[in-house]
Amino acid sequence: MSSPATQLRSRVPRIAGAAVERARLTVVPRTRAVRAARVPFVLFVSLILLLGVVGLLMFNTSMQQASFTMGTYQERATSLAAREEQLTAELEDLRDPEKLGRKAQREGMVLPTCTGYLHQDSGLVTGELCAAEQGTNLRLGDRVPPVPKAVDPDPIVVRVPSTDPGVSSTAADAAGDKQRERTSGNRRH
Structure with missing residues (x-):
């Protein structure tokens, strides 16, 4: 019987030969590779990039416009606050x-030489009265x-003119006078 080492040596060339047989290159018929069309893809990507750049420019422009408007309103608010302060100072000066x-x-x-107080319910004047007003009692309802x-x-x-022959023009004038007296009397109260 042979030793295991010799058996292994005799097997190695057979295994190697089989592996070499399997690994041999063979010629494969040439087929045309299917390629995706590049032009539409490039146009699509370019369009997306262009839209992105335009969108960023529009966003930047609108932000600049808003910043300008805000600056204008802040200046206006500052000037109005200063004007309000100035007018308040002028008003305090006038007061x-x-x-x-x-x-x-x-x-x-002229400064008053005497002061008096009028009580509305009684019509009496109290306090320090002037010489001409002492002892007077004002009646508020009289006038x-x-x-x-x-x-x-x-x-x-x-x-x-009356069309009724039974009514004289003097009777109509008297009725009108009474009406006028009533309306003028109402005006006095």
């Missing part, structure tokens, strides 16, 4: 009591303030 007093004196107003003509114009009276 100054000392300046108001001087202006009133230049216009001919009715005059009503301006623009608010209460005179009524327009049109005299129409």
